[in-house]
Amino acid sequence: MTSPATGPVAAAIAARLTADLAPSHLDVINDSAHHAGHMGDDGSGESHFTVIVESLAFVGLSRVQRQRLINTALSDLLQTSIHALAIKARAPGE
Known part of the structure; x- marks a missing residue:
């Protein structure tokens, strides 16, 4: 089960992606509960995420x-706070 992300790392993810990509749709989903006790679980409950992003910035990009x-x-967060990040990125209309 995934849950909407509401902690400080999730808020930072949402803020950065909003600022950099001006998304028309953004979901930040905390998947950390699936990985409790596994490698990369730092005990914070905010180490594994899925982001679903729709943005005009993606038009024409692979x-x-x-x-x-x-x-x-998210580069510094990937080095310090995020152990795993699943990405679903699309342009509007895809």
Whole structure:
């Protein structure tokens, strides 16, 4: 089961993606409960996420280019707070 993310890491993810990509749709889902006790679980309850992002910034970009934009926006969080990030990135109308 996934849950909407509401903690400080989730809020930071949402704020950064909103600022950098001006998404028309954004879901930040906390998947950490699925990974409790596994490698990468830091006990914070905020280590594993799925983001679903729709943005005009993705028009004409490949899947890899879209993921790179997201990874760039979250680069320091990926080094310090996020152990795993699943990305679903689409342009409007896809």
